[in-house]
């Protein structure tokens with residue numbers, strides 16, 4: 001709650017709105033006990049007194065009634081009616097929305113068609129029609145305003161509920177014996193309440209205004225009872241001769257609606273979960289770099305990553321996502337990075353081209369050299385000209401790189417045109433050629449398809465074609481087959497393998513699957529808690545792992561053809577990278593750990609060919625040569 | 626061995642593009658008539674690619690979805706109405722996404738109490754006692770009970786999901802990709818826990834997964850689904866080592882195995898048939914290297930292939 005208030009008041013305007021509204025609310029709450037003149041006593045001798053007259057601070061109206069008193073009583077009534085209308089609209093709208101969203105199908109269809117019909121009428125016309133049918137009066141105005149606002153709530157809440165009703169916890173509740181009524185009330189409603197609050201806070205201002213509007217037209221509060229709208233309405237005829245009679249209620253309406261709307265926007269922003277993570281500022285074009293020292297160039301490899309350090313600074317916490325990773329990649333080589341979720345594989349890959357989101361990401365050390373030039377700290381135009389041209393990425397979800405509204409052929413042609421000056425027709429021809437290269441049957445036709453018209457495997461092939469568009473030297477593939485079926489995965493892997501053999505492509509392949517690494521990669525690096533713990537030729541690492549973590553991770557994975565068996569699990573969880581233990585990060589889960597393992601930093605030791613970060617390795621990596 | 630679960634001719638057809646009034650635009654046969662039998666204490670593995678009807682079948686078996694045709698019999702009792710509460714006492718579901726299967730606004734204790742109260746009408750002290758026992762048997766600390774789902778890792782959340790299924794006291798669990806969302810080291814923890822619970826409480830499992838190696842490691846028998854129908858079934862140790870159906874063989878050859886050279890396995894097309902307009906005959910014919918004319922005319926029936934293996938194919942592979 002205090003975190004919520006802090007977020008709310010960080011927004012100055014919302015804070016100001018809250019203060020103004022609080023003052024108004026306190027005033028109207030105190031109205032019955034304030035020493036005010038009676039609001040409805042007429043005194044025609046004192047008509048149209050100016051403000052600051054004796055005994056009438058804000059003057060009097062056309063019947064000589066005290067304006068201050070009428071203003072406070074009127075505001076009290078307007079606020080009460082506005083709130084009541086908002087609550088009625090929210091309760092009914094939410095009930096309708098939640099029922100439509102949960103049951104779906106025919107019920108949903110019928111309800112939402114009705115709601116659409118309500119929305120088809122102009123807002124105020126509908127309110128007028130309702131009041132006309134029910135007859136003038138404040139209560140009827142309230143009903144009208146609530147009714148015209150129901151669709152807004154119903155649609156909002158229905159949208160949220162549809163998303164929630166598909167969640168597995170709803171199925172789980174049904175299997176636990178809950179009926180529909182209980183699921184609606186106890187499972188769904190608690191998840192919807194924040195949305196209702198947001199919707200209310202952003203519409204209540206308008207509802208007050210609409211009620212005032214009806215009263216202004218004489219359809220709301222009836223004389224002599226004062227509310228803000230009727231005060232304005234009665235002052236209309238004296239607009240020129242006694243402007244203060246309209247300015248006073250008008251200013252109050254302005255204050256109320258403005259303060260409520262500012263506050264409402266603030267509440268909405270503060271409740272929005274996206275803002276809680278501190279991502280208030282706009283992301284930068286390239287990852288922030290704050291290096292103290294740049295390692296000397298070693299002049300090795302096509303891509304040489306040296307002691308890369310990438311951190312996430314969230315509040316006061318520092319997550320060491322990548323902590324001193326060094327890797328080299330030769331032309332035509334395929335290097336695998338394997339590790340569990342959160343071990344820093346993706347962040348390593350994204351850091352190379354400055355694609356880690358900043359904030360909160362910061363590259364705090366190391367270098368990544370492409371043909372000897374450091375990419376980290378390179379100017380953005382330089383990075384942009386290399387991205388997709390010399391170094392291309394393939395992601396797990398190809399939809400993240402494909403635009404949903406353009407045909408895939410056009411997108412490929414666009415990718416070619418952005419780095420090469422060729423004619424449109426030529427680019428299109430090359431695009432079709434690329435689709436053929438990734439073995440999309442009937443490429444000419446498929447080039448005219450939109451991304452959503454393709455199956456997952458086809459889309460990933462288009463993703464690969466995209467990456468190949470400018471014949472890059474390096475492809476960085478981050479779990480490109482994880483979301484695909486095995487039969488499709490086998491084809492994509494075979495395709496990548498052919499491409500690197502035919503074109504001398506270097507591939508940095510990120511995965512958590514030993515089988516995939518074993519088939520595609522020449523060398524493999526194993527990551528744990530942001531560091532490389534073992535590196536070497538794939539077959540050697542898989543057959544004869546040196547690091548206890550690698551050995552035990554391999555033992556966890558069943559392999560096809562080994563039959564029914566008990567799997568060896570590693571107890572515990574990987575450590576959180578904002579709170580790494582001293583010494584070896586694997587020590588809390590390692591059964592070979594000794595006090596020396598926890599004493600200090602353990603270096604990645606061994607030969608150029610094979611390295612391990614462990615003082616009690618399973619095999620001697622220097623002996624095997 | 627008694628029969629825990631029997632499904633006969635189970636079938637599900639979804640109407641798509643349904644207007645407010647009038648007939649739907651098309652019918653999708655998500656599950657074609659399927660017959661299954663699982664013995665008490667047995668683990669039946671169900672494999673197949675995305676969209677082949679695994680989850681639709683599972684949801685019918687636990688009563689979350691009404692079948693279009695066919696019957697379900699659990700522990701000798703026919704359950705003819707898709708009433709999850711009725712099914713829930715006998716068969717429970719463990720979901721693929723462990724976090725989203727727990728209501729974000731409830732504590733673990735509130736989540737655990739629901740099946741005990743609603744399905745078994747237990748009083749407060751009895752519930753507390755039972756929750757403690759269950760948490761103990763799935764290796765979860767009792768202090769977790771007052772926390773909210775987002776505070777747990779995937780592996781812990783999945784164990785909570787298993788605990789909830791146990792709280793319903795069901796003796797059959799449908800495990801729908803229970804470890805797919807987990808890391809390998811945690812995956813093994815959960816699989817071993819499931820194996821232990823099965824022995825301890827004589828549970829029956831239907832284990833659904835797309836990971837052939839995992840299914841092979843945990844199952845007694847395996848059925849392979851393609852395009853909504855069983856194409857092959859048999860003992861776990863035989864189905865992938867001596868597949869009889871060309872599709873099973875394709876699956877087995879596609880699974881990544883270290884050291885095996887990377888060649889795309891033999892198949893023509895990769896696309897599944899259009900579910901709105903299924904081809905006559907064998908659904909696999911457009912991808913099958915062995916397809917002949919009869920395959921495109923006549924839908925092959927599941928027939929015994931010897932060695933307790935069954936396959937639906939006109940030209941099965943020889944052993």
Ligand SMILES: Nc1ncnc2c1ncn2[C@@H]1O[C@H](COP(=O)(O)OP(=O)(O)OP(=O)(O)O)[C@@H](O)[C@H]1O
Pocket residue numbers: 312314319320321322339340341342343344345346347348357360512577
């Ligand atoms: N935007 C972010 N803000 C804060 N921390 C982050 C952010 N992105 C990643 N991290 C942290 O960085 C660490 C490494 O994450 P990374 O995505 O590289 O893991 P990974 O090995 O690719 O895992 P996976 O297998 O799940 O893809 C994790 O601890 C993660 O929580």
Ligand code: SF4
Pocket residue numbers: 547548549584585586587588590591592593594597602613614615616617
């Ligand atoms: S350094 Fe020690 S704790 Fe770490 S992996 Fe090696 S033996 Fe285990």
Ligand code: SF4
Pocket residue numbers: 870871872907908909910911913914915916917920925937938939940941
């Ligand atoms: S029936 Fe024919 S097409 Fe179908 S799997 Fe067998 S051989 Fe292939």
Ligand SMILES: [Mg+2]
Pocket residue numbers: 345346347478
């Ligand atoms: Mg990743």
